[in-house]
Amino acid sequence: MRTALLSVAAAIGLGPAAAGASPFCDLLWVTRNAIFDRAGYCFASPLGRALFDNADCTQTRPVVPAADAPSVARMTALEARAGCRVDTRGPPTSGQRAILARLARFADLPEPEERGWACIGYLGAPFDLRAGATTASATVGRVVPGQSLVFNYRARDGWHYIIATGGPDGGTYEEGWGQADIARGLCRGEAG
16 A cells, blocks of 8 residues: 555655655756746746746746745755756656646645655545635645545645545545644554
């Protein structure tokens, strides 16, 4: 079960241990640059111009919102530690486009972490997943008992970015911000 869950994690680019350096580096690069895009950055690299829409850009030196500046710094440092070398000279890969499409749904972008853990077979009460780390954000999904929950992103103000799957057999897949405190006793098993 753990191997199968980690295969799901690898397929969606969750971390170096699960997915290898390249998908994880793409996740960090796309997420960090999505913050710049939202701040109005005008991309100069071929990859940046192709992946992000420069039609609404306003500056070549973006002022990143104060709330996002620490995330940008941590992701930049993590890219360096992981030895990331995303080639910005060419067009986006299908994986990079998929990451951006996933992130576009969210008001608050999740910050990937190096390590995480998974709750296999959640046993607690159902709860909603939201587009942002606030109850005012739109509901984008719901966690129900029996799902496996992947925690591989930095928590924000008591909220966790959670990926919920019905299992590696192709069950339900949802992701978003949840304000649930998942005690490790609320899981049939754990990974990570």
